[in-house]
Amino acid sequence: MKLYEFPPTRSIRVRWTLQELGVGFEAVRISLLAGENKTPEFLKINPAGKLPALVDGNVVLTESIAIVLYLAEKYPEKHLIPTDRVMRAELYRWLLFATTELEQPLWRIARNANLYPENRRVPADIENAREDFKPMAAVLEEHMKGREFIVGDSVTVADFVTAYTLDWANEVGLLEGFPILKAYMERMYQRPHAPMRIAAAFKSIRA
Numbered sequence: 001m002k003l004y005e006f007p008p009t010r011s012i013r014v015r016w017t018l019q020e021l022g023v024g025f026e027a028v029r030i031s032l033l034a035g036e037n038k039t040p041e042f043l044k045i046n047p048a049g050k051l052p053a054l055v056d057g058n059v060v061l062t063e064s065i066a067i068v069l070y071l072a073e074k075y076p077e078k079h080l081i082p083t084d085r086v087m088r089a090e091l092y093r094w095l096l097f098a099t100t101e102l103e104q105p106l107w108r109i110a111r112n113a114n115l116y117p118e119n120r121r122v123p124a125d126i127e128n129a130r131e132d133f134k135p136m137a138a139v140l141e142e143h144m145k146g147r148e149f150i151v152g153d154s155v156t157v158a159d160f161v162t163a164y165t166l167d168w169a170n171e172v173g174l175l176e177g178f179p180i181l182k183a184y185m186e187r188m189y190q191r192p193h194a195p196m197r198i199a200a201a202f203k204s205i206r207a
Contacts, residue, residue, distance in 0.1 A: 001025040004045060004053040006032050007201030010064040011052030016160040017068045019193040021075050033205065065095055068157040080157050091151045094143075094158045098165045101136035105129040106168050133174050141178045148187075155191075163188035167198050 003018065003025050005011030009032070018025050030036045030051055037049045046053045046062045054061045054070070061067045072081035082088045108129035112121045140162075144150075150158040166185040169175050175182045189197060196204070 001057075002028050002055040004028045004030050004042070004051055004055075006030050006037075006051050007196065007204055008198040009051045010164070012195050012198070012201065013064045013161050013164050014052045014054060014067045014071070016164070016193070016195045017071050017080065017157055019195065020080065020155070020160070020191070021071060021078050022193070023071075023075065031205075065099060065161065068161060069095075072157045079154060082152060082156065087152055091156055091158050094150050095161055097136075097140070098158070098162045102133065102140070102162075102165050102169065105133040105136075106165070106172070106174075108132075109172055130172075130174060133169065134177070137169070137174065137178050137181060141180050144180045144184055148184075159188055164198075171198050 001018075001023070003011065003014055005015060005027060006029060015027070030042055032051070036042060037046075037051065042053075043049055045055065045060060048062065050062065052062070052064055052067060054067045056070075056074075059070070061070055069081065072078070076083070082091055106129070109126050112123060112126050112129075149155055150162055163185050166175060166181055167189070170182065170185065175185070188194065
């Protein structure tokens with residue numbers, strides 16, 4: 001099994017899942033800074049030129065959510081995905097919530113602050129995105145009252161995805177009004193198989 005990754009991208013979610021599963025894998029670092037994601041070799045794996053990508057025998061998967069679900073289902077004995085149909089639907093719900101309601105404002109901030117060429121940046125959209133994030137974070141804050149995990153009574157892939165997304169939000173100062181979410185995120189990253197935080201990942205690529 002090969003994980004094509006580059007910190008601090010969403011490949012952290014997949015690495016986290018693999019480390020929690022305790023399965024062996026080969027890490028293949030693809031430098032976005034060096035443009036290695038645009039080489040013909042990598043584009044055969046992911047024509048979108050994005051990370052992460054997972055190759056497991058004849059299975060080639062992209063998109064971090066698809067990959068973590070695949071891994072959880074491949075190793076059901078590790079209990080990272082519920083077997084109960086209703087609980088599994090709840091898992092899907094919060095995975096989609098994290099990627100649509102929480103992650104998308106964060107992408108808008110990143111693109112307009114750093115990623116777009118300067119002539120395409122819209123500074124006003126940064127503030128709009130920050131305001132869009134807050135009510136959705138409040139929904140999750142309410143959900144997490146009295147809870148240790150996103151779904152059920154044990155850790156699932158929804159926790160790895162959500163904790164990473166909250167770490168991203170924390171990096172741009174968006175968790176200050178959400179003490180429950182901040183405590184949950186910190187608790188998740190204290191797990192023995194947790195990956196490096198986003199701040200540490202940035203330092204690693206600048207070293």
